[in-house]
Amino acid sequence: MAAFDELMAFQRETQALGQVAGRLGWDQETMMPRGAAAQRGEEMAAMEAVLHARRSDPRVADWLEAAEVTDDVTAAHVREIRRSFDRAVKVPADLAKTLARVTSEAQGKWAEARANEDVPAFVPVLEEVVALKREEGQALADGGDVYDAMIQDYEPGTTAAEIGAIFDAMRPELVALRAAVLEKPAPAGVKGTFDAAEQMHLAHTLAEAFGYDMGHGRLDKAVHPFSSGSGMDVRITTRTSETDPFNCFYSTIHEVGHACYEQNISRDYLLTALGSGVSMGVHESQSRIYENQLGRSRAFTGWLFEQMQARFGDFGIADPDAFYAAVNAVQNGYIRTEADELQYNLHVMLRFDLERDLMSGALEVADLEDAWNSRFASDFGYAVDKPSNGCLQDVHWSVGLFGYFPTYSLGNVYAGCLYGALRKAVPQLDTDLAKGDTSTATGWLKQNLQQHGGLRTPLDTIRHACGAEPTYAPLMAYLKTKFSALYDL
Missing domain, CATH: 1.10.1370.30 (Neurolysin; domain 3)
Structure with missing residues (x-):
């Protein structure tokens, strides 16, 4: 297979796994039993570990380097995959996995704190999320502005x-x-x-x-x-x-x-x-x-x-x-x-x-x-x-x-x-x-x-x-x- 075809086949599986992870999040918000939060956190962490490994796989860099860009569509695929890869390799795998677990658990704690009007109950887990996000942001910023690095996940090219x-x-x-x-x-x-x-x-x-x-x-x-x-x-x-x-x-x-x-x-x-x-x-x-x-x-x-x-x-x-x-x-x-x-x-x-x-x-x-x-x-x-x-x-x-x-x-x-x-x-x-x-x-x-x-x-x-x-x-x-x-x- 040509490098671009191999890249796209690999990417398709990665995207499919990402959809599965998203479905776990949907279920957590709609139908998951309240008592399942801790286990769901572990499940989300396991999925994120797999996804992070694929997004930062060294073969992706090789395929991107060898991929032949023939039109605007292939150029766009290469651009977006490279952006995802460049981000993934900057974030340590353990950090990505921990963030997935902690934020999954924090979501349930937020819902409970909101229902009980209890900010102090939510503060400790939010402190943990913020500390992890600052660490992630510093890794992504590579010496630049941490918040600018975070914005790139949602609005690429904007500061x-x-x-x-x-x-x-x-x-x-x-x-x-x-x-x-x-x-x-x-x-x-x-x-x-x-x-x-x-x-x-x-x-x-x-x-x-x-x-x-x-x-x-x-x-x-x-x-x-x-x-x-x-x-x-x-x-x-x-x-x-x-x-x-x-x-x-x-x-x-x-x-x-x-x-x-x-x-x-x-x-x-x-x-x-x-x-x-x-x-x-x-x-x-x-x-x-x-x-x-x-x-x-x-x-x-x-x-x-x-x-x-x-x-x-x-x-x-x-x-x-x-x-x-x-x-x-x-x-x-x-x-x-x-x-x-x-x-x-x-x-x-x-x-x-x-x-x-x-x-x-x-x-x-x-x-x-x-x-x-x-x-x-x-x-x-x-x-x-x-x-x-x-x-x-x-x-x-x-x-x-x-x-x-x-x-x-x-x-x-x-x-x-x-x-x-x-x-x-x-x-x-x-x-x-x-x-x-x-x-x-x-x-x-x-x-x-x-x-x-x-x-x-x-x-x-x-x-x-x-x-x-x-x-x-x-x-x-x-x-x-x-x-x-x-x-x-």
Whole structure:
């Protein structure tokens, strides 16, 4: 076999094993017995040891050196495999295995601490995770910035300084717009209770309306909604609240955006380095445009209003215009995943600064709760009332995902760019969405972005889809236009 063919055969097996490891993580969040956490940690560690050995196998370097690059696709395969290999050889195998075991166990301890509002119970294991991640980051940075090295796992080619510059430019505009909005009367919200089973039925309807293929996926409940898998097995979760059905519906649409990206990647790339989303920022662009620009649009919420009336009867909102206002209400809240479009990025910016300090050593885990509460009060103007609404609300740090949070806001920036291009390309968009038909929008996204998987770098992926250099300006213009109209500014 030619070197490239041998490399791809080896890579296919590695990717398949990675999918198996991912399925263990999905099971841990959805169906695993609570008492199995310690054993699952050992299982995850064993899988990571095998995967790390394959990703750092010396033969990969030989194959990469000898591989003949004949076109853009083979060049992209070589680029992505080399990036993975270069990372893997810098991280000691024992460290990779220990991280897999500790973060698997930490996930369960986080869930228990969150349920009990018990930060001290979580601090020791988070200290262990942070220490291990700092060690990993130092190995990856090779003398450079530790946090920059971590960001490369989620948004290759981007630095903390570049992200920070975007955030610094956006923050004053977001704060000013929020202040103007909050001076206006708040719209009425939904009233009553909403049966959890009926919420899940509508969640399935929404998932299918946005193109999620249930023949290659499933929808379950979890503490923290997420999407898992790629190719022909892509699974999502959501959660329900008896008094807040939007939590379920928009979490579902958000995760469907992630899942459809994975399902729509060309089957030519199945179980290869190009067979999954190219970065978390690009991934978030899909989940956020599905959830917000499409799912919270005036056109689509009119259709959703009818769906909710049919299932729940009178829920305190009289007409589609009032429902649109309720869906897009700007109000005080603690939870990032439940935040309105206007305030969401402020939640992300808080986490970006705190985790950057955690990795540099400027902030220790023992001081995290106080730092979070102080920053939140400063940014939002009111105090955190309980840990599950504060530093215990997100799963990310327990599983070692440092450098992940800023990609949420990068995703919003990319989504703003994509939405501008989409509206020009699909002039009948609102007419279709008003019927609950998202196919023209999701079809455009599949054609211009999703099907290509990891073929291009993250920025080139957005440039190719939009035909322009991505900036935060389209997002801010969209937010100002939408919320100025909603709140008569």
